[in-house]
Amino acid sequence: MADDNGTDTGGGYCAPGTAPAGDGPATADGPPFAECVLCREPTEYPESYKGITLCPVCAWQEAQRTACSG
Numbered sequence: 629m630a631d632d633n634g635t636d637t638g639g640g641y642c643a644p645g646t647a648p649a650g651d652g653p654a655t656a657d658g659p660p661f662a663e664c665v666l667c668r669e670p671t672e673y674p675e676s677y678k679g680i681t682l683c684p685v686c687a688w689q690e691a692q693r694t695a696c697s698g
């Protein structure tokens with residue numbers, strides 16, 4: 629019962645790359661993400677993002693705060 633012939637069908641599977649549609653600021657396609665400057669949660673910005681990175685929660689809170697100051 630020695631039937632271990634490696635049926636290697638080749639690993640030439642080429643996944644189609646989904647190009648980003650380019651909406652909004654530059655967001656990362658995957659980790660590593662930059663961490664939130666307030667709560668250190670991972671944001672949707674790439675780690676190489678220059679500037680203040682806020683997670684969705686803190687960004688929302690900042691938006692609320694800004695909206696109230698009027």
Ligand SMILES: [Zn+2]
Nearest residue numbers: 664667683686
């Ligand atoms: Zn945060």
